[in-house]
Amino acid sequence: QTEIQWWHSMTAVNNEWVNDLAKDFNAKQKDYKVVPVYKGSYDESMTAAIAAFRAGNAPHILQVFEVGTATMMASKNAIVPVTKVMQDAGKKFDPAAYIPAVASYYTAPNGQMMSFPFNSSTTVFYINKDAFEKAGLDTNKLPSTWPEVALAAAKLKASGHKCPLTLGWQGWTQLESFSTWHNTLLATKRNGLDGPDARLVVNSPLHVRHIENLANMAKTGLFVYKGRNNTAEGTFVSGECAMITTSSGFYGNVAKNAKFKYAVAPLPYYPDVPGAPQNTVIGGASLWVMAGKKPEEYKGIAAFFDYLSNPEVQSASHKRTGYLPVTLASFKLTEDSGFYKQNPGTDTAVNQMIRKTTDKSRGIRLGNYVQIRTIEDEELEQVWAGKKEPKDALDAIVKRGNELLERFEKQVKQRS
Template sequence: MRRAKKLVGAAMAAMLLTGVTACSGEAKDEGVIDVWIGFTDYRLDWAKERAAEFVKKHPDYKINVEGYDTYETLFDALTAATQQGKPPTIVQNFEAATQESRDAVNADGDPLFVSVEKAIDGRDEILGEPVVLDDIVEAASSYYTVDGEFSSMPWNTSTPIFYSNSEFLEAADIEPPQTWEELTEACDAIMKLKDAPKSCISWPNHAWFPEQVLAEQGGLLANADNGRSDRATEVDMTSPEWLSWIDWWKELNDKGHYYYSGVQEDWDGPKNAFGGQQVAFLMTSSGDATAVVGDAEKTGFDVEVSMLPRFADKDYHGNLIGGATLWLVDGLETKTQDGALAFMQFLNNPENAADWHKTTGYIPITNAAVELLEKEGWYDERPYHKVATDQLAQTDGSPAATGVLLGSFVAIRAEVTQAIEEILTDGADPADRFAKAQENAQKLLDDYNALYVG
């Protein structure tokens, strides 16, 4: 899961409102594939290396991979390029913007993006690259299958997992907590240590985390089965399932056990606090597993990685995915579209999917990649890399655990993080503050749906 700003939704909304045309303007040369992704670090390097390998196999094609610092800047650029009739070929978009991507239209009222499953059209291979769509792991397959069809091509998929500093566990004579109640007890024990850390635990103030615990309990964020059986028209942030964990979070914060960096959607602050041994526990994306464990080893301590805790007295339904998929722009020449589809399959073939997992910590996206890693003994030496896959495999397949499809989801998430900040820093009452947040979120959803309904 990566940082996603409110303006991402604004950029996409601008695209929807202006009715920009994906296919107008100067035609792109056949076989030129422009890929825009929201990475500028080692993950961009990895993608460029795979693109070079693909072109070596398919010399009739040219692939340009361009990285952006955030999804916000990526979609600002996408909006401008599409308005000029020069969109890229493939665009990475994170899971929360799935509904907006599906709704984006060109000036003719046709979808800006074409479903990858529709474009593949039942083929087993494209340009000699085996199609892997049917082998995508269940959690990602369920999320991105909408109206019975894969909307986009999964690539970087994550889920939040739990990281423990082994030194603090040993000093307090405790195991990694498996429930939220055990986490409270663990923090009480650790903060009583002679050499206690500054705080017990940290995680980003991001809506993804309360969404996770809502899903664990089988709660829904939106009506129409979380937007799965029909377009979602109502959002709910006042349910007992939602508020129970917000109340727990506030109590942990009031005790001084939770470290808040003071910045909404800050992924680096909590991770740095854990790496600097200022906190004993960290909750963050499995996509950061390689970095979190590697940084700890450099500092000189071991990390135990486990599944996200659950409420002890509630039935467990599953945890949600994060990350992003690759969307295919509609209206491409046949050669270009086939090349783009083949490149998507190449990125996710067993060897590449396994290497992507090793490099980043994102889950191996296909079952074949999981099997390859197991055969290689990768998990025997690095069991922490298997935690995310095992966690997602426990989902019960319900709408709650599959994840919500929601218009203006990015802006709605911003309402959540603002409410949480006021609860943590100003002492706002969770029930009262989220009643207000729900009003704001409902207006955002109503305004969004007004573009498509009625």
């Protein structure tokens, strides 16, 4: 039996899901054994895999968050494009089967799909309806704009709620998805899709206005910062924070563990911004195949991806986790099953993603973005702590981030 090592970053209910997928695949055939290994958070597992690759013991499959896409695409020697893996094994793989926003995100400029779309997500807004009722808020008319969110937060606070609003993945939800949702560029060159010479423009008047708004909410206790990445999610499930913007992939955790009525709603927006709301941006992760493995192992990887491509498997995953139904067939299957009708709000992520995109909203692909995310975290934390003005923090993100983008551009040029 050939073993396939699969490094991932899924915790809690999503960890159980990943283990179940491997178990099911392993039970269905005898030639290959997929071994899922939790390797820490998304940035930790990526760093670990790069180090392991250099030492000659990389895993076969690596789950990489969307932030690492440009870096992985540029690491040509370390990876094998998924289209090649499937073709070599004689397995059917049709990029056109995928939701266009998903396929285009993981497709290189030469048209080749580089990684296998797995747990694609997008940014949504979770609301604790019990807390809303307690505060005298109408749960049939949930806040859809940022001014409405601030008003609801004030009522929640007045009702004694200590954390009306918090944020998950602040760089992703409040800068990246915020930008595409408002049809506003985060970076030049169509947010980097046109090449590695893109530069950040995330200090526009709209971005400044939004971070100022959140800074004021932090000052008045309407927004409470709860940490980087998805740390804040636990404070929603426990009931401590009443509203959170975070990944659609948080749904499984909420559905299983929240002891209150909740809603999954679209990301808030500013209604006076022309073109808003547009579409949100992809998050979550895809599966990258590492280079330097044996032919039999690549066959096993292809067999596993073939199993994961089954619309039934994809639809079940989508229903269980809140990650997107990555193919059109699995979306249709989920719709036909009546799931969206039975679970209102679960179609929010899909609806935000399947809209026609624009040159400003199609996607984001920036090199060294893992490090840039850390810069975003550092600068925004200064704002929430009242130590830096929003405009200064956004200017600093642009300046420090662009230094990393320049370095990435040079590396790409040197390699080609």
